[in-house]
Amino acid sequence: MTGVRLLVGTRKGAFVLEAGPDRRRWRVRGPLFGGEVFCVHASSHDPDRLYAAVWSPWSEVVLQRSSDGGRTWEVFNNVFGYEGPTTAHQGFSGDPTPWQFKRVWRLASTPPAWGPEVVFAGVEDAALFRLSEEDGWSEMQGLRCHPTHERWMPGAGGLCLHTVLFDPTRPGRVYAAISAAGVFRSDDGGHTWKAANKGLSAKYLPEEQPEAGYCVHKVAMHPERPNVLFMQKHYGVYRSDDAGESWRAIDAGLPSDFGFPVVVHAHEPDTVYVVPITSDEQHYPPAGALRVWRSRDGGETWAPLTRGLPDRRCYVNVLRDALATDQLDPCGVYLGTTGGQLFASADAGESWRAIASYLPPVLSVEAVTLP
Template identity: 40%
Template sequence: MTTPRFLLAVGTKKGLWLATSEDRKTWTVAEPQFLMQEIPSVAIDTRGGRTRLLVGVRSEHFGPTVVHSDDLGATWTEPEQGSVVFPEGTEAAVERIWQIQPDSEDRPEVVWVGAEPISVWKSTDGGATFELNRALWEHPDRDRWAPGAGGAAVHTIVPDAEDPEQVHVAISAGGVYRSTDAGASWTARNHGISAYFLPDPSPEVGQCVHKIAADSEGRLYAQNHRGVYRSDDRGDTWVSIADGLPADFGFVMLTHPRRSGTAWVVPLVSDWERVAPGGRLAVHRTDDAGESWRSLDTGLAEPDWNTVLRDAASVDTAEPVGVYFGTRGGSVYASADEGEAFQEVIAHLPDVLCVRAAELTAPPAGAAHDAGQGT
């Protein structure tokens, strides 16, 4: 089997689409998999000399789980008893897998999952099985967390590339939490983030964070319900970097894998008008850690009133970095030059929930056991 150079995975409300390319300009789109099942999360794990595709599948009949493929989706593997299952005594059931996040290159078997209800899970076998993080599940702040519009979930996990003990999570609606002991304990880290629409405009707990990301030097960025922020001290304090943007509402936050200070957002008018300002969908990029922003819309449809959801955008690690996103109108766009120009890769899909892209350097590890999940 010949491995393509680039892989693009698109999870939608009604299935998974995979596209491959040699140059990020011409794409070959395969037939959909898991058709009529919701795909809220995807990860492409290229660590440890292999390519593993991890997919969060939500079936109305079988429920949610994580399946994986080591042959670019030709076959899929899942434990017979499921991969993400609450222990006995918790009296809880997983509703949706919101995030699948491989850890650093130095920890190739570690994969994190964020789920609904609000919970964090960790795998030490490459994403085959996951164990509930009890410290967050039993956190004393839990009774102050509330569902966001999409549900009560851990939707973002950011492991620290340098420090294996440190990891940040984003909870909707709870805020940013940090662990400095590999998940044994968690502390809210939202100082400086404004929630002027709440009775307490500066709550440490209960913030509605939409997405966080870390740049190559560990600086954190956050897109909140209202507000765009940066933290230079790993979440201890946050400062606004929304000046220069057409709006401070949105869901997307991306960072450059190698160049510190570069980040991308996709602004929407407001929480009351979740559309692109003036119907002009655009990606905005900063190259100076939020001191200034550029609007990038070359190649994008106009007008376009669609929303881009928090995980429906990603970057790859090529040079220059590729930027990808999908809309609730079913269009998927790709840029091979950090957002300077986009092209439509796929159109007329169901609602796009998640997008992931990767440059592949390793051949498939061989056919996995077919669990009957794929098509």
């Protein structure tokens, strides 16, 4: 391994940071593009092939791609249109609101075990698109037209499809997570979908366990154990051991069950990281101390990671895509804040240091391990 490349999306452009395997000295490039960058994603087939989802009020979505690790970029297909029936979801007041394309939240490339790369885009208002050279972006409309769609509603960030996970051992199995709708699973490459929300609870809904309507903030999977999923929800950290068929809460011992990101250690499928946030009203760490909490037993017990993180008067948030791990050993963990800090740990979270400060608010971090 020659090092790590961090792909960082912020409210004002993207940044690319690179370091050698010791992860001590980081070179920072950027800002790139200028707009809000919700996602910078490296192809699972080629770490130098990058995709970025940029949004600005004027041009709205502009997708950029690079084939040289982010040194040069070109605009690629920006044309998105919903296909098939016109549908409506609930607005904040429950009012039927027609689907309207707003932005791209997530770009994800299929794993090499699936064959040639296909890029998917999760968008707001929630839908999944698939890119082909001939046809551009085409919607996998089975998801948006799922029988539960009339009860989907936006979270504070919008009705966004923010998580796309592929099961590398089972071509065709895709998970999509939507705030506020829940998790959906497809076993046929995204054509048909089933809701995968059994066992979740939603204090904010009158029904005890509806089929959909859950404000899922993020879902994570270890590629070598793809039937196990971890979820940070708007109130609740959960685990599924059966590919989303059922979920159980694993947040006992955390200082708050609210938060946004969740990631899994690269080499220990039972080591999970979350960043507890005080509440949905108070988007800052409990007691003003920024802590990453780690479980090394799949969520049975949790402990705070504190060395090098601010321990008082810290009122930043850590957004759903702003926590990432690399593939080195020991595993690197990276965290971006809405205060523009980027913290890195080269020892699986034991100790942290700021590798960049005064960036714009960080929206997303992806760590690419360079061969």
